[in-house]
Each structure stands twice: as C-alpha cells, then as structure tokens.
Amino acid sequence: MGTKEDIVGTAIWAEELTAEELDRARRGTIEKTFAKGSYICHRGDKLDYWTGVIDGLAKISAVSSDGKAMTFAGATSGSWFGEGSVLKGEPRQYDLVVLRDTRLAMMHRATFMWLYDNSRGFSRFLVRQLNERMGQFIATIEYDRILSPRARVARNVSWFFNPVLYPTGKDAIEISQEELGLLAGVSRAVANRALQDLEEEGLLRCEHGRIRVLKLERLKRYEP
DNA sequence: TCATTAAATTGTT
C-alpha cells in the first residue's frame, strides 16, 4: 500500500464536513477486505462499525421464519449502510454477505456517534439517507409476494439507481448476471432469461459485466 | 500497436 487513497475524503457524506470533522472521520475509519462469499456479519452479531463499500459488492439479506431467503438491498462502491444498528447500538438484524472480493471502509461507532453529535453536515446526510432508505424499503414490502423471477430481477436492478443511496449518477451498473442472480435469489440461468426478457421490453440493455438502464421508472414498478 | 493467451461472462441445454 504505497499511496494511501483518501477513502473518507471522497465519500459522499464528506462533502458537507468541516476539515476538523473530516480529520476525525479519517482517524476513526479502518479498511478491511472480505473474500467472495464471506460474511461481514450475521444476523444477531453486534458490529460496531458504520460500513461503506469502497470496491466490490455486498448484499443485505435475511432468512424469514419459513426459511425463505430475502434480499433487502445490494451495496456497490460508494454506498454506506448500517447506520440504523449503529445509532441504536443494537445487534444487526440482517446478514451481510459479500458477493465478490470486496474492500470495505469501517468507521468505529465512537467516531460515528461523535460526528452525529457534532457535525451538522453529517447528521444532515444521515437524515437524508435514512429517509431515502425508508422510502425504498416501503416500496419493497411486497417483495416476497412477487413470484415472477423477472420482476425480482427488474426491481433489484432498479435499486441500484437511487440517486441518494447510490450517487454515482451513472445509468449503468457493473454487475455480472451471476451476481444479480444472487441478489434477486434466482439462479444464473433464470437471471439471464429474465434480463433478456426485460431487454426485449426495452427497459434495459445487457452488456458484458454491466447492465444499462433505459426505463428506470418501469423497472421500479415492474409487476409479474 | 497488434497478436496471442488467459480469464471472466454470457447464452443455452
């Protein structure tokens, strides 16, 4: 690690912080790498870090009482999550799994709380992010009732284009069909077929290792 | 810069 990249300084929430706050954030944030398929934490663990994806792909999921696996969200480079559990200081309610080799930035809870208490810019960001997540989750409540694999794939794709949660501003996401299948809870073959159907409908375009979105609104509301 | 090779991704069964 020769040149240290400024992980914290380039984070979305860093824009609104003062120099002093930024410095504090840097000192309280570590970097960690997770191998493909490994767990960042299990449901019930106490993970005292606020977590951001530097590079890679993670999924936030849980297993319902009847044993059905549910994915709540995917997290790509630049997205931060876990503020709910950290704020409350309570155990995680979800499993966190990385779908490919992933580098994470992890901010200590003490640092997170300090910023929350002392930085106007930081708490403003938190409110915005929590609000956005709330909206997304409400739209997701009916997710497990959606039977059509195509709809599951469509909505999983659309989630990556929330401008607040994923501020990349791009109209394409770099993700393989296999990884998307893991997110949507379908096999790669099914994901492949679903994507072809969605492309046929003109909602997106499949490229190599990436998916370009054409009709985001329709993907968000796709029904079986 | 171009050609060759390896690795990853996709499409199909």
Place this chain on the structure above:
DNA sequence: AACAATTTAATGA
C-alpha cells in the same frame, strides 16, 4: 451443473 461462444484484460513481441 455442464458446455460452447463471446468479450475483456493482460501479456509480450
């Protein structure tokens, strides 16, 4: 899960 086809990335002439 296995297979072939295709694209990308990496390598070196």
